[in-house]
Amino acid sequence: MTAVIETIADLRAACDEARGAGRRVGLVPTMGYLHAGHRSLIRAARETTDFVVVTIFVNPLQFAPGEDLDRYPRDLEGDVRACEEEGADVVFAAPVAEMYPKPPKTRVSVADLTADLCGRARPTHFDGVTTVVAKLLSIVGPCTAFFGRKDAQQLAVVRRMVDDLSMPVDVVGCPLVREADGLALSSRNAYLSHDQREAATVLFESLRAAADAVAGGERDAATVAEMLRGSIAARDGVEIDYAEVRDAAEMTTLDRIEGEVLLAVAARLGETRLIDNVRLTVRGDTVTADLGTGFRPDGRE
Numbered sequence: 001m002t003a004v005i006e007t008i009a010d011l012r013a014a015c016d017e018a019r020g021a022g023r024r025v026g027l028v029p030t031m032g033y034l035h036a037g038h039r040s041l042i043r044a045a046r047e048t049t050d051f052v053v054v055t056i057f058v059n060p061l062q063f064a065p066g067e068d069l070d071r072y073p074r075d076l077e078g079d080v081r082a083c084e085e086e087g088a089d090v091v092f093a094a095p096v097a098e099m100y101p102k103p104p105k106t107r108v109s110v111a112d113l114t115a116d117l118c119g120r121a122r123p124t125h126f127d128g129v130t131t132v133v134a135k136l137l138s139i140v141g142p143c144t145a146f147f148g149r150k151d152a153q154q155l156a157v158v159r160r161m162v163d164d165l166s167m168p169v170d171v172v173g174c175p176l177v178r179e180a181d182g183l184a185l186s187s188r189n190a191y192l193s194h195d196q197r198e199a200a201t202v203l204f205e206s207l208r209a210a211a212d213a214v215a216g217g218e219r220d221a222a223t224v225a226e227m228l229r230g231s232i233a234a235r236d237g238v239e240i241d242y243a244e245v246r247d248a249a250e251m252t253t254l255d256r257i258e259g260e261v262l263l264a265v266a267a268r269l270g271e272t273r274l275i276d277n278v279r280l281t282v283r284g285d286t287v288t289a290d291l292g293t294g295f296r297p298d299g300r301e
């Protein structure tokens, strides 16, 4: 049975009690409208911890004015059902007035890692994310926290925050879950029209083609970034925000592709902004691509 908790005091007490009984606490922070990607995080938490807390909070701090805060899809009933099916112990669904009873004057901000990529188009976004994640970690206490590699920059930023602030938290990155045709699962996919949904497959197609080029020996980062841009730009209705080749931990630019490398893209389809990435491990001639899970590997045209 999954308990639904709506206050900070009750969540803190439940986590303290679980740890007091020797249980390891697992935290899965989300904005709700749960899909198979979120469910995979809950399952990962189930496998390695004993008391799984899923938080559902559409955090106003991480949306800029004019972004989709008001229309962000919400379905608390469905989310509680999904959490129950996946065996979560607690759903934390606090109203905004509980999380921010007064406008918060404090921000947790990670420098440099947040300056580019999604931080360029959304300059206040990551401060909103790190502030709410720090707050959730402060409420939940020592735990293992699970994040999806779908949001690769967010994962790097959260890891750095936890490290810099010596938070008593293990951060675990989980595989990116895709639709059968390769589109990365996202709550925002619900915004896409039929035509946009079809066009959106170009993101993964272009990432996979770029990963293939690296596997085939291409090591020039600018060439691979141009490949990504070219293939995305060729699809009608898809406007590139960025298509980049970066160091996977520091998000810095690269000349040559070697080590842990992120191929990262963001694009707009109408009003909807989607992101995707593929992580490469390149050691000399050996290239391993982390394409994620859930798609049909032979689904290529």
Ligand code: AMP
Pocket: 029, 030, 031, 032, 037, 038, 040, 041, 146, 147, 148, 149, 150, 151, 174, 175, 176, 177, 178, 184, 185, 186, 187
């Ligand atoms: P969100 O609800 O979009 O804020 O996402 C909550 C968590 O779920 C974050 O750690 C995301 O990275 C993760 N997540 C979202 N979509 C996916 C996906 N397709 N695969 C894996 N994890 C995901």
